[in-house]
Amino acid sequence: MPTPALAQPIVSFKDVTKRYGNFTVLDGLNLNVAPGEKVAIIGPSGSGKSTLLRVLMTLEGIDQGMIEVDGDSLTHMPGRNGALVAASGRNGALVAASERHVRKVRAKIGMVFQSFNLFPHMSALQNVIEAPVQVLGVKPAEARERAAELLEMVGLGNKFEHYPSQLSGGQQQRVAIARALAMRPKVMLFDEVTSALDPELCGEVLNVIRRLGSEHNLTMLMVTHQMGFAREFADRVCFFYKGQIHEQGTPAQIFENPQQERTRAFLSAVREAN
Numbered sequence: 001m002p003t004p005a006l007a008q009p010i011v012s013f014k015d016v017t018k019r020y021g022n023f024t025v026l027d028g029l030n031l032n033v034a035p036g037e038k039v040a041i042i043g044p045s046g047s048g049k050s051t052l053l054r055v056l057m058t059l060e061g062i063d064q065g066m067i068e069v070d071g072d073s074l075t076h077m078p079g080r081n082g083a084l085v086a087a088s089g090r091n092g093a094l095v096a097a098s099e100r101h102v103r104k105v106r107a108k109i110g111m112v113f114q115s116f117n118l119f120p121h122m123s124a125l126q127n128v129i130e131a132p133v134q135v136l137g138v139k140p141a142e143a144r145e146r147a148a149e150l151l152e153m154v155g156l157g158n159k160f161e162h163y164p165s166q167l168s169g170g171q172q173q174r175v176a177i178a179r180a181l182a183m184r185p186k187v188m189l190f191d192e193v194t195s196a197l198d199p200e201l202c203g204e205v206l207n208v209i210r211r212l213g214s215e216h217n218l219t220m221l222m223v224t225h226q227m228g229f230a231r232e233f234a235d236r237v238c239f240f241y242k243g244q245i246h247e248q249g250t251p252a253q254i255f256e257n258p259q260q261e262r263t264r265a266f267l268s269a270v271r272e273a274n
Contacts, residue, residue: 008071010035010219011056011187016065018051018243025051027243028065033221035186038213040230040251041223043240044266049223052240053189056221057111058102066094070186073097074105107136110185114192116172118164124151124175125160128182136183143182150178154208170201174208181212188212190222202226209233227270231255239263 009032018026026048033039041049054060056067058074067074077095097105118127128147132138138146151157154174164172173193180188190209194202206229212218213233224230230237230251237254239247239262247260258264 008035009033009068010037010070011221012066012068013052014066014068016055016067017063018048018055018060019063025243026055026062029244031238031245033187033219036217036219038220038233038235039222040234040237041221041240042225042227042230042237042266043246047240048243049240050191053111053191053221053223056187057109057189058106069105070108072105074102077101107183108186109189110180110183110187111189111191112173112176112180112193114195116164116169116176116196118172118175118179120164123161123163124156124167124178127164127175128179131179132182147178147182150181151175153211154178155204168201169197170204173197173205177205177208177212185218187219187221190220190224192223192225194224194226225270227255227267239266241266 011031011033013029013031016026016029017024025046029048029052031052041052043049051060055062056069056074062075066076072078075097077097078101119130122130125144125147128150129140129143132143132146133140148157148160151160154177156171156174156178159167159171164175167175177193193209194205197205206226209220209222210233213220222230222233232251234251236248237251238245239254239258239260241262247254247258247263254263255267258267
């Protein structure tokens with residue numbers, strides 16, 4: 001299904017294919033995301049949802065196509081005039097991005113994972129301070145002030161010196177969100193961020209994400225199995241099936257009047273499971 005046309009998307013997938021051996025997990029994917037847009041990504045296991053986020057975060061490479069973030073190619077090298085560089089003598093094939101260029105573009109993206117991935121030997125405050133100091137070169141005092149503000153924002157103002165083992169799963173996930181925000185990304189990725197939590201802890205994490213969506217001009221892509229939250233939170237819902245966007249639209253369109261039989265079957269199965 002074609003992606004809606006956008007004048008200047010902040011994220012753009014162009015005919016992106018990703019394979020694991022003989023299994024094609026992203027199959028010529030095209031997706032444009034507008035600045036500030038909140039996109040919920042739903043679909044069955046193995047449909048390519050999490051892989052979409054992982055290739056955007058450059059945790060996985062792609063086999064074909066191109067990804068752009070905020071006007072810069074994430075996957076290929078730009079020349080001085082902004083045009084992509086073609087390798088001489090290789091039928092115009094484009095040059096893969098260098099690690100330095102990838103780091104520069106990837107700095108615009110933050111990601112929060114299913115598992116919290118916090119440093120167990122560091123306090124909540126230290127976990128949020130570490131990357132800005134080590135990666136961005138922010139002065140420790142400035143990073144500490146920013147970290148304190150972010151932990152306050154996610155409701156952990158009284159947990160600065162607590163270690164991950166002293167925090168609940170929901171609190172650890174909120175530290176992980178603060179840590180991602182400390183890098184000042186333009187795009188935030190959330191990969192099933194409540195799936196490792198007990199049901200009673202999901203709400204506190206989703207409330208933080210609600211606040212981010214309403215109070216900050218962040219572009220967000222969220223892979224989620226929380227259909228109620230997707231319906232409330234998202235500007236657009238994309239239903240993934242077999243590595244492609246099988247159907248997309250507003251939450252009302254997808255949840256109240258899906259056009260594709262596969263979408264209807266998936267939503268029916270989710271309702272029955274709940």
